[in-house]
Amino acid sequence: MKNKVQPRILPGFMELLPEDQIQFNRMYDTIRRVYERYGFLPLDTPTIELSEVLLAKAGGETEKQIYRFEKGDSDLSLRFDLTVPLARYVSQHFPDLTFPFKRYQMSKVFRGERPQKGRFREFYQCDIDVIGVDSLDLVFDAEMPAVIYNVFKELDFGAFTIRMNNRKVLNGFFTALGYADKIGDILRTIDKLEKMGRDAVVSELTEYGVAAKDVDTILSFIAIRGTNDEVLTKLAAQPVDNEQYREGVAELTQVIGYLRRFGVEESAYMIDLTIARGLDYYTGTVYETMLNDYPSMGSVCSGGRYDNLTEYYTDQKLPGIGISIGLSRLYYQLKENGLLKEGARSIARCIVIPMGESEMNAAITVAAELRSKNVPVDVYYQQKGMKQKMKYAARLGIPYAAIIGESERENGTVMLKNMETGEQKEVSVSELSDVLM
Amino acid sequence: MKNKVQPRILPGFMELLPEDQIQFNRMYDTIRRVYERYGFLPLDTPTIELSEVLLAKAGGETEKQIYRFEKGDSDLSLRFDLTVPLARYVSQHFPDLTFPFKRYQMSKVFRGERPQKGRFREFYQCDIDVIGVDSLDLVFDAEMPAVIYNVFKELDFGAFTIRMNNRKVLNGFFTALGYADKIGDILRTIDKLEKMGRDAVVSELTEYGVAAKDVDTILSFIAIRGTNDEVLTKLAAQPVDNEQYREGVAELTQVIGYLRRFGVEESAYMIDLTIARGLDYYTGTVYETMLNDYPSMGSVCSGGRYDNLTEYYTDQKLPGIGISIGLSRLYYQLKENGLLKEGARSIARCIVIPMGESEMNAAITVAAELRSKNVPVDVYYQQKGMKQKMKYAARLGIPYAAIIGESERENGTVMLKNMETGEQKEVSVSELSDVLM
Numbered sequence: 001m002k003n004k005v006q007p008r009i010l011p012g013f014m015e016l017l018p019e020d021q022i023q024f025n026r027m028y029d030t031i032r033r034v035y036e037r038y039g040f041l042p043l044d045t046p047t048i049e050l051s052e053v054l055l056a057k058a059g060g061e062t063e064k065q066i067y068r069f070e071k072g073d074s075d076l077s078l079r080f081d082l083t084v085p086l087a088r089y090v091s092q093h094f095p096d097l098t099f100p101f102k103r104y105q106m107s108k109v110f111r112g113e114r115p116q117k118g119r120f121r122e123f124y125q126c127d128i129d130v131i132g133v134d135s136l137d138l139v140f141d142a143e144m145p146a147v148i149y150n151v152f153k154e155l156d157f158g159a160f161t162i163r164m165n166n167r168k169v170l171n172g173f174f175t176a177l178g179y180a181d182k183i184g185d186i187l188r189t190i191d192k193l194e195k196m197g198r199d200a201v202v203s204e205l206t207e208y209g210v211a212a213k214d215v216d217t218i219l220s221f222i223a224i225r226g227t228n229d230e231v232l233t234k235l236a237a238q239p240v241d242n243e244q245y246r247e248g249v250a251e252l253t254q255v256i257g258y259l260r261r262f263g264v265e266e267s268a269y270m271i272d273l274t275i276a277r278g279l280d281y282y283t284g285t286v287y288e289t290m291l292n293d294y295p296s297m298g299s300v301c302s303g304g305r306y307d308n309l310t311e312y313y314t315d316q317k318l319p320g321i322g323i324s325i326g327l328s329r330l331y332y333q334l335k336e337n338g339l340l341k342e343g344a345r346s347i348a349r350c351i352v353i354p355m356g357e358s359e360m361n362a363a364i365t366v367a368a369e370l371r372s373k374n375v376p377v378d379v380y381y382q383q384k385g386m387k388q389k390m391k392y393a394a395r396l397g398i399p400y401a402a403i404i405g406e407s408e409r410e411n412g413t414v415m416l417k418n419m420e421t422g423e424q425k426e427v428s429v430s431e432l433s434d435v436l437m
Numbered sequence: 438m439k440n441k442v443q444p445r446i447l448p449g450f451m452e453l454l455p456e457d458q459i460q461f462n463r464m465y466d467t468i469r470r471v472y473e474r475y476g477f478l479p480l481d482t483p484t485i486e487l488s489e490v491l492l493a494k495a496g497g498e499t500e501k502q503i504y505r506f507e508k509g510d511s512d513l514s515l516r517f518d519l520t521v522p523l524a525r526y527v528s529q530h531f532p533d534l535t536f537p538f539k540r541y542q543m544s545k546v547f548r549g550e551r552p553q554k555g556r557f558r559e560f561y562q563c564d565i566d567v568i569g570v571d572s573l574d575l576v577f578d579a580e581m582p583a584v585i586y587n588v589f590k591e592l593d594f595g596a597f598t599i600r601m602n603n604r605k606v607l608n609g610f611f612t613a614l615g616y617a618d619k620i621g622d623i624l625r626t627i628d629k630l631e632k633m634g635r636d637a638v639v640s641e642l643t644e645y646g647v648a649a650k651d652v653d654t655i656l657s658f659i660a661i662r663g664t665n666d667e668v669l670t671k672l673a674a675q676p677v678d679n680e681q682y683r684e685g686v687a688e689l690t691q692v693i694g695y696l697r698r699f700g701v702e703e704s705a706y707m708i709d710l711t712i713a714r715g716l717d718y719y720t721g722t723v724y725e726t727m728l729n730d731y732p733s734m735g736s737v738c739s740g741g742r743y744d745n746l747t748e749y750y751t752d753q754k755l756p757g758i759g760i761s762i763g764l765s766r767l768y769y770q771l772k773e774n775g776l777l778k779e780g781a782r783s784i785a786r787c788i789v790i791p792m793g794e795s796e797m798n799a800a801i802t803v804a805a806e807l808r809s810k811n812v813p814v815d816v817y818y819q820q821k822g823m824k825q826k827m828k829y830a831a832r833l834g835i836p837y838a839a840i841i842g843e844s845e846r847e848n849g850t851v852m853l854k855n856m857e858t859g860e861q862k863e864v865s866v867s868e869l870s871d872v873l874m
Contacts, residue, residue, distance in 0.1 A: 005493040007528035007750040009483055010511060015526070017533055018478035018540065025479050037808050039785045039815025041455035041833075042462050046446055046559055047484065047545060048504070048515075056442040067485070067513075069506030071549050074447060076504075078484075089452070091444035096454055098832040100819060103455065108484060112508050122483055132819070139797065139818035150808070261801035263809065313444040348476045360576065364698040371474050371587070372700065378476025381576035382537060382569070395535040396478075 012115030013122050014328050019345040019397060024331050026343065027155060031126045031325060032106060034151045038143065040104040040128050045085040047108070051075040053088055056312035065111040078110040082127045083309075083322070090131055091313035100140070101131045106327070118336070120328050129322030131309055136319045138251060141285040141305060142258035144323050148289055148301050149264045151325070157339050159292040160300075163272035166252045166285050167304070169235065170276060172245025173221060177214050184280060186210065190222055191276040194295075222273040228256050231271040248284075255285060283307045287323060297333045301325045345397030348378040349436045352414070353389050355405040362409045366402060366429055373433040377402075393419060400436060402427075449552030450559050451765050456782040456834060461768050463780065464592060468563045468762060469543060471588045475580065477541040477565050482522040484545070488512040490525055493749035502548040515547040519564045520746075520759070527568055528750035537577070538568045543764070555773070557765050566759030568746055573756045575688060578722040578742060579695035581760050585726055585738050586701045588762070594776050596729040597737075600709035603689045603722050604741070606672065607713060609682025610658060614651050621717060623647065627659055628713040631732075659710040665693050668708040685721075692722060720744045724760060734770050738762045782834030785815040786873045789851070790826050792842040799846045803839060803866055810870040814839075830856060837873060839864075 009015055016024055036042075051068055054077045067078040079085050082105045090101060106126040113119055128147060130140050145162045152160045167187075174183050185208045193201050198219065205215045224234050235249045252271060259269065277286040284305035291297055303323030310318050334340050350370065354363035360381070367379045378398060380389045393401045402414035408426070416427045416435065427435055446452055453461055473479075488505055491514045504515040516522050519542045527538060543563040550556055565584060567577050582599045589597045604624075611620050622645045630638050635656065642652045661671050672686045689708060696706065714723040723741035728734055740760030747755050771777050787807065791800035797818070804816045815835060817826045830838045839851035845863070853864045853872065864872055 004751060005490055005749055007490060007525045007747075008487065009490075009525075009529075010485065010487060010513070013483040013485065015482055017530060018480065021479045021481055024481075036784045037811065037813045039788070039813065041784070042458045043455065044458060044461075045452055046450040048447065048450065048547070048559060050445065050447060053442055053444060053446075067506065067508055069504070071504055076447070088444045088446075092446075093454060098829055102815070110485070122485060135819075137818040137820065139801070139816075142801075143816075143818075146805075258798075258801060261798050261805065263802075263805040310444075312442055314441060347473045347478070351476070361695075361698050364576070364579075364695060365700075368583075368698065368700040374474065376474045376476065378539070379576075379580075381574040381580075382572075383574065392535055 010121070012113070012120055014120050014332070020335070022345060022347060023340055023343060024327075027331060028106060028124070028126070028327060030154050031151050031327070032104070034147060034154060035104040035106075035126075035128055037150075038102075038128075038147050040102045043086070043089065043103045043105045044107065045079070045082075045089055045105065047078055047110075048076050049079055049085065049088070051077040053313075054079065054084055057084065065113055067110050067112055079107075080111050081109050082107060082125050082324070083129070086127075086129055086131075087310045088313060090318060091310045091316075094314070094316065099131065099133045100136060102128070103131075104128045118329060118332050120332075123326060123328035126325040126327050127322060129309075129320050131318050131320040134317055134319075136305075136321065138254055139258050140321050141251070141255045142262055144285075144303060144321060145259060145269055145287060146262035146264050148287065148323060149262075149268050151301070152289065156341065157291060157334060160268065161290050161292055162269040162301075163275045163288045163290065164252070164255070164269060164285060165271065165273055165275040166248040166255075167276075167282050168244045168248030168284060169252065169273070170248075172242040172248055173238075173240055174218070176240045176242040176245060177217065179210060179214070182208055182210070186218070187276040190218070190274060193222070193274050224273055228266070228269070228271055231273075232256065235271075251284060277302065277304055281306050285321065291339075294333070294337060294339070297330075297337075300330050300333075344399065346399065348376045348396070348398050350375065350400040350402055350416075350432075351378045351380060351393045351396075351398045352402045352404065353380045353386075353393070355386065355403065357383060358406070359404045359409050362404050366404065366414060366432070369429060370433055370436070373437075375433050375436055402432065447558070449550070449557055451557050451769070457772070459782060459784060460777055460780060461764075464768060465543060465561070465563070465764060467591050468588055468764070469541070471584060471591060472541040472543075472563075472565055474587070475539075475565075475584050477539045480523070480526065480540045480542045481544065482516070482519075482526055482542065484515055484547075485513050486516055486522065486525070488514040490750075491516065491521055494521065502550055504547050504549055516544075517548050518546050519544060519562050519761070520566070523564075523566055523568075524747045525750060527755060528747045528753075531751070531753065536568065536570045537573060539565070540568075541565045555766060555769050557769075560763060560765035563762040563764050564759060566746075566757050568755050568757040571754055571756075573742075573758065575691055576695050577758050578688070578692045579699055581722075581740060581758055582696060582706055582724060583699035583701050585724065585760060586699075586705050588738070589726065593778065594728060594771060597705065598727050598729055599706040599738075600712045600725045600727065601689070601692070601706060601722060602708065602710055602712040603685040603692075604713075604719050605681045605685030605721060606689065606710070607685075609679040609685055610675075610677055611655070613677045613679040613682060614654065616647060616651070619645055619647070623655070624713040627655070627711060630659070630711050661710055665703070665706070665708050668710075669693065672708075688721060714739065714741055718743050722758065728776075731770070731774060731776070734767075734774075737767050737770075781836065783836065785813045785833070785835050787812065787837040787839050787853075787869075788815040788817060788830045788833075788835045789839045789841065790817045790823075790830070792823065792840065794820060795843070796841045796846050799841050803841065803851060803869070806866060807870055807873070812870050812873055839869065 189204045282304040286304035288299035289301035305321040307319050309320045352363045352367045354360045367377050370377045401417045413426045413428050417424045626641045719741040721742035725736035726738035742758040744756050746757045789800045789804045791797045804814050807814045838854045850863045854861045
């Protein structure tokens with residue numbers, strides 16, 4: 001007897017049972033369908049990239065998490081997001097692409113984080129981005145939330161809110177207050193308002209050297225609430241003497257205007273001045289998306305506009321805008337919170353079950369007939385008792401069993417059993433596909 | 438000015454332009470759809486596994502090709518196929534699975550081979566396997582070629598032939614000749630008959646100590662040809678006194694019988710005694726699939742039956758059968774040979790083009806209307822001249838452009854242009870989705 005190796009995977013890696021994988025794939029397929037419906041083109045970049053290329057920008061925390069290794073003479077890394085590969089792709093294939101370049105990529109990325117509940121080291125990101133040459137129209141800033149809206153509406157996990165802001169509004173406001181050199185720190189701090197609470201934000205802002213009266217001004221400003229039109233009116237009325245601020249408010253106003261044309265329900269989005277998105281990267285509209293009943297999940301879809309995607313690879317100025325759904329994490333959280341719809345656990349609509357060996361040929365023929373009409377079906381081929389056969393169908397959650405005994409075989413029928421209700425009726429083989437669809 | 442990094446990927450990695458990716462994805466989706474139609478369940482195992490687990494069996498050539506690295510205290514490897522992860526998965530999740538366990542997995546695998554034309558270091562494998570506990574019915578041996586048949590019929594790349602054999606037939610035949618201890622060598626040699634030619638095979642067999650008269654016997658045996666029924670008759674008539682041989686012939690006969698029930702055209706499969714599949718692994722029915730007009734491509738879908746999937750992980754005896762399509766290589770070869778159908782280069786059916794800024798709102802509304810009816814559409818938002826706008830549509834291969842000028846906006850219509858024929862007609866917005874579908 002050989003020594004056996006204990007079959008196991010690494011902590012922090014997601015692996016699902018088939019019935020869960022079916023639900024996961026249904027979410028994946030829904031997101032992909034909506035992305036494609038908006039004209040985004042598919043992309044599939046290599047999992048392994050040259051470290052020199054992939055890490056042109058990275059540093060600090062990110063670099064520590066990279067799966068990096070040598071093979072032959074090459075220094076290689078697994079991608080840690082889909083944005084850097086997009087920047088590399090666009091720079092590399094520039095002459096062959098059509099701009100504005102709209103792409104989606106829904107692939108695994110890899111981060112060697114310390115494993116913790118709901119955090120994965122290998123997880124799916126589902127990204128869309130639009131990249132322009134030199135400029136990119138503001139309508140795209142409205143198309144992004146329209147896509148988010150349709151994705152989450154079709155995913156059907158209850159009410160959600162797309163929270164929008166514009167970095168120019170914040171940058172302009174802080175600049176007008178005299179904190180042009182502290183914008184990054186201030187943004188990262190107010191971004192934590194929801195998590196840390198007001199007191200912690202006040203003391204952190206003070207630490208950064210923001211005067212007490214300005215701390216108040218900032219906190220009152222980002223607390224502005226109301227309908228989208230009310231917020232826009234209040235923003236326009238602020239006595240802020242800064243061009244960037246004015247530009248930001250004008251952009252927000254225009255984006256909200258377009259968004260209404262996209263058929264997005266007004267209740268699904270709101271201007272929220274606390275949304276800063278910590279990354280330096282963003283320069284205009286920014287988004288976060290919350291499930292209304294599960295704010296603790298945090299943002300389930302975020303993104304924004306950036307000025308220059310490819311600065312590490314080319315001199316070409318390529319502004320863009322994009323959003324990302326962390327699908328593995330989203331799936332995990334929904335599952336943990338019991339929010340996943342029951343739905344069909346099975347792809348097969350029906351399982352064909354021959355009573356005995358003499359019905360095997362008939363069973364194969366019936367299944368072939370159904371499949372030729374694109375009905376997904378399984379067949380039970382093993383020589384076992386009926387109890388075992390039915391148990392197989394029940395465990396897999398297949399909604400119908402088409403049982404073939406001697407009389408059904410002779411009559412050209414099946415005994416069709418609804419596995420949920422237990423109801424049975426004899427159905428002719430020729431009608432079976434209609435009954436099942 | 439910062440120094441730029443040259444954007445590039447490693448040699449031996451496939452990366453496609455969007456129009457090619459669309460075709461690749463169409464093949465991927467077709468294969469997936471057929472797999473699901475036969476009741477196979479989706480699986481998605483981690484890309485990164487523990488080396489100790491993944492390499493429990495591997496050795497020699499395989500091990501050299503592994504992307505293996507350390508992260509923290511862990512010795513990790515990227516999967517090099519989907520079969521070992523399946524064995525690990527089935528052993529690990531045994532109590533939670535329903536047997537016979539039918540799964541498909543269509544994922545990237547990684548092999549650090551020396552790059553050569555048409556060989557990739559990161560490529561998609563599209564596998565199905567059925568795993569039984571202790572036993573697995575012979576009908577599954579017929580279901581596999583039925584799946585292959587439907588996949589390649591729907592992929593629609595011309596005539597193909599599924600070549601089938603049974604290892605028991607070969608093993609029994611060689612054993613009866615007195616070469617029980619040389620079966621592995623003989624199999625690997627005759628497997629190369631097509632590539633190396635008869636003379637090389639003769640000298641290699643002789644080298645292995647096969648007597649000259651037996652070399653002749655072997656070569657005449659594997660050259661048996663005819664219709665499937667003729668071959669079966671000839672096999673039955675062979676004076677081979679070996680139980681395994683008789684069992685193999687009986688299995689082949691039964692599998693061919695079932696296969697006819699699956700609705701597979703007789704011309705699409707043949708018994709071919711030269712198909713040995715070099716791997717020790719296989720123990721019964723084996724398959725290879727050739728595109729009739731491109732034999733130089735080699736087998737585009739191979740597989741077979743094995744006795745024990747999980748011997749490195751459990752004592753449980755789990756026989757199985759499976760096939761694999763190397764999709765990246767298949768795609769590459771079809772493309773190189775100009776065999777890819779032209780097909781639609783675009784997912785979007787239509788692009789909505791506002792003539793000027795005053796038509797932007799109308800364009801967004803028309804697109805929203807079409808998308809609500811599940812028509813994939815793109816919209817041109819940039820402020821450019823009409824020439825540039827039409828060029829965008831043409832380059833992306835979008836079949837229709839719905840152009841909105843002042844009069845269309847006022848009439849609630851679009852000027853619908855067939856991008857291929859150049860034909861134009863005014864269509865009301867409410868009828869547009871019907872015209873496009």
